[in-house]
Amino acid sequence: EDKVVQSPLSLVVHEGDTVTLNCSYEVTNFRSLLWYKQEKKAPTFLFMLTSSGIEKKSGRLSSILDKKELFSILNITATQTGDSAVYLCAVDSNSGYALNFGKGTSLLVTP
Amino acid sequence: GAVVSQHPSWVICKSGTSVKIECRSLDFQATTMFWYRQFPKQSLMLMATSNEGSKATYEQGVEKDKFLINHASLTLSTLTVTSAHPEDSSFYICSARDLTDYNSPLHFGNGTRLTVT
Numbered sequence: 001e002d003k004v005v006q007s008p009l010s011l012v013v014h015e016g017d018t019v020t021l022n023c024s025y026e027v028t029n030f031r032s033l034l035w036y037k038q039e040k041k042a043p044t045f046l047f048m049l050t051s052s053g054i055e056k057k058s059g060r061l062s063s064i065l066d067k068k069e070l071f072s073i074l075n076i077t078a079t080q081t082g083d084s085a086v087y088l089c090a091v092d093s094n095s096g097y098a099l100n101f102g103k104g105t106s107l108l109v110t111p
Numbered sequence: 112g113a114v115v116s117q118h119p120s121w122v123i124c125k126s127g128t129s130v131k132i133e134c135r136s137l138d139f140q141a142t143t144m145f146w147y148r149q150f151p152k153q154s155l156m157l158m159a160t161s162n163e164g165s166k167a168t169y170e171q172g173v174e175k176d177k178f179l180i181n182h183a184s185l186t187l188s189t190l191t192v193t194s195a196h197p198e199d200s201s202f203y204i205c206s207a208r209d210l211t212d213y214n215s216p217l218h219f220g221n222g223t224r225l226t227v228t
Contacts, residue, residue: 036219
């Protein structure tokens, strides 16, 4: 059975800190790994990763994939209170294009 | 980029009534749409895969007679929660991807928060 495991499940940091969120997976026919940010509504897309070792970057957020060790990390530098959200990792495994989601990491950034 | 519109954004209904939720892909055609459900502080759980012009595929444990899915066109899928009960109260999210773009991510509607009283 396909599995996506995120850690930690929750995290509290101070503004300005750097955080690293982890996602490990076990899937058959891996196609891509995606990160989403979810605030009060539906998830918004952050990154899609398909190749190992290539960092994707958007402002203070960056992510990288290791297909050999089957994990990805999402880094957020100089965190702001607006970064407070649940960060979801999902894997696309070619099985009908539906995504398999992890449980998410709930991040709280305090002023 | 691809946009998915979901309506209504929230609904309150009485136990025993039915509620219909619409999901539209606004600038692309979606032969397949996905319906997820999310309970408080939990992740998204796939309920069913909606296929245009054919029957939906339901995940294990999801009652197909309770959660009716219709995908009558390439841009519209509907989910009807029939004879709703308080335990059906949840956040329902539809999603779709542009299959003409192999590298496109899954895009989500804004979700529907259903409360059954």
